[in-house]
Amino acid sequence: MWKAYIAALFLGLCLVFGPSPRAAAEPFYDVSVAELLGEPGSIIRIEPLPGAPLGASAFRVLYRSHDRKGDSIAVSGVIVVPHGRAPRGGRPVVAWAHGTTGIARKCAPSMRSSIFQTIRGLRELLAHGYVVTATDYPGLGTSGPHPYLVGISEGRAVLDSVRAARNFKNASAGDRFALWGHSQGGHAVLFAGELAKSYAPELRLAGIAAAAPATELGPLMKMDLPTITGKILGAYAVKAWSEVFGLSLADIVLQRSTLVFDRVSDFCNETYGQDFSMLFAEQPLEREGFLAVDILSVEPWARLMQENTPKRETRGVPVFIAQGSADSIVHPKVTASFMRDLCANGTKVSFVGIAGGDHDASAIRGAKHAARWIKARFDRRPSRNNCGMPIAYR
Numbered sequence: 001m002w003k004a005y006i007a008a009l010f011l012g013l014c015l016v017f018g019p020s021p022r023a024a025a026e027p028f029y030d031v032s033v034a035e036l037l038g039e040p041g042s043i044i045r046i047e048p049l050p051g052a053p054l055g056a057s058a059f060r061v062l063y064r065s066h067d068r069k070g071d072s073i074a075v076s077g078v079i080v081v082p083h084g085r086a087p088r089g090g091r092p093v094v095a096w097a098h099g100t101t102g103i104a105r106k107c108a109p110s111m112r113s114s115i116f117q118t119i120r121g122l123r124e125l126l127a128h129g130y131v132v133t134a135t136d137y138p139g140l141g142t143s144g145p146h147p148y149l150v151g152i153s154e155g156r157a158v159l160d161s162v163r164a165a166r167n168f169k170n171a172s173a174g175d176r177f178a179l180w181g182h183s184q185g186g187h188a189v190l191f192a193g194e195l196a197k198s199y200a201p202e203l204r205l206a207g208i209a210a211a212a213p214a215t216e217l218g219p220l221m222k223m224d225l226p227t228i229t230g231k232i233l234g235a236y237a238v239k240a241w242s243e244v245f246g247l248s249l250a251d252i253v254l255q256r257s258t259l260v261f262d263r264v265s266d267f268c269n270e271t272y273g274q275d276f277s278m279l280f281a282e283q284p285l286e287r288e289g290f291l292a293v294d295i296l297s298v299e300p301w302a303r304l305m306q307e308n309t310p311k312r313e314t315r316g317v318p319v320f321i322a323q324g325s326a327d328s329i330v331h332p333k334v335t336a337s338f339m340r341d342l343c344a345n346g347t348k349v350s351f352v353g354i355a356g357g358d359h360d361a362s363a364i365r366g367a368k369h370a371a372r373w374i375k376a377r378f379d380r381r382p383s384r385n386n387c388g389m390p391i392a393y394r
Contacts, residue, residue, distance in 0.1 A: 041163020090174025097185030108141030186213020322366025324357025
């Protein structure tokens with residue numbers, strides 16, 4: 001009884017006061033129509049960012065990209081550059097794609113003082129002499145809806161972060177790059193890999209590394225929705241897709257859950273305090289759910305799930321996957337199925353299974369493996385191939 005009372009109290013406070021305020025409307029992130037004119041990856045503005053790891057300099061950047069319709073938009077992010085002389089041909093670039101932070105504008109990682117701690121493997125990548133980019137994705141930091149798990153939008157933003165690094169003179173970036181992402185970011189880099197040859201043909205992709213990537217969206221949502229975290233992520237996806245694709249929520253969201261649904265979708269999944277408040281705010285969704293229908297069998301939602309599920313082939317580009325055996329968000333059997341399909345289509349896959357690892361462990365503990373794998377790709381060494389071998393967790 002007392003737990004229900006505390007939950008109700010916290011829910012009331014959350015609904016009244018909402019999430020902690022953020023500087024979502026900082027002038028840096030605002031753009032005029034005239035400022036959008038330019039090629040994808042060209043820089044609108046850039047400024048030094050304090051707190052970079054020792055031996056590196058960091059910059060907050062606002063660059064141009066294209067949304068899913070091909071319209072020009074602004075995307076924010078971070079570029080981290082190691083000190084020292086760049087090699088002939090320029091420094092290789094690693095494009096980091098972050099996991100879920102929320103869908104509200106204020107949830108941009110580049111606004112966080114802890115941004116460098118959230119780029120997994122950053123120190124190792126900088127030590128190897130690589131430029132590291134970290135896009136916020138569209139609609140985080142900048143205005144407009146955030147295309148959460150909308151593959152083409154995320155993928156373009158990731159690729160254009162590499163172009164932005166190349167357009168930044170201080171970075172001395174070359175045309176070779178690798179992709180590295182976690183969860184939502186795993187989804188983003190897989191789509192970036194699909195799009196690279198057609199969208200950014202001037203760049204040379206060395207490899208795609210993903211930790212617990214969101215692959216089969218339909219099965220993942222079905223497995224996750226009964227859980228608290230799954231309902232929060234589901235609320236993010238449904239709210240974001242309704243805005244990006246212009247879909248009505250009236251027929252799929254229970255009317256009695258609308259207020260709580262809207263409040264949860266406005267929270268950022270960034271700090272323990274915010275996580276704590278969000279979990280309490282989500283309690284009514286935990287009891288009742290928020291969907292009135294099975295969106296996996298209702299159009300256009302079912303079709304969009306398929307369209308935004310990464311393809312199972314990478315046109316010869318090798319893939320690294322890290323997965324925790326105890327991940328309750330991106331389930332190991334879904335990742336295993338996706339890996340088997342990649343292998344069947346001729347992709348070389350290097351797999352690292354983390355015994356007892358949860359969703360975050362795949363990126364935290366998998367980062368050192370990913371950094372070594374990425375270095376091997378830039379060094380043009382053969383990629384280890386786990387295809388045809390039993391999936392093992394150690």
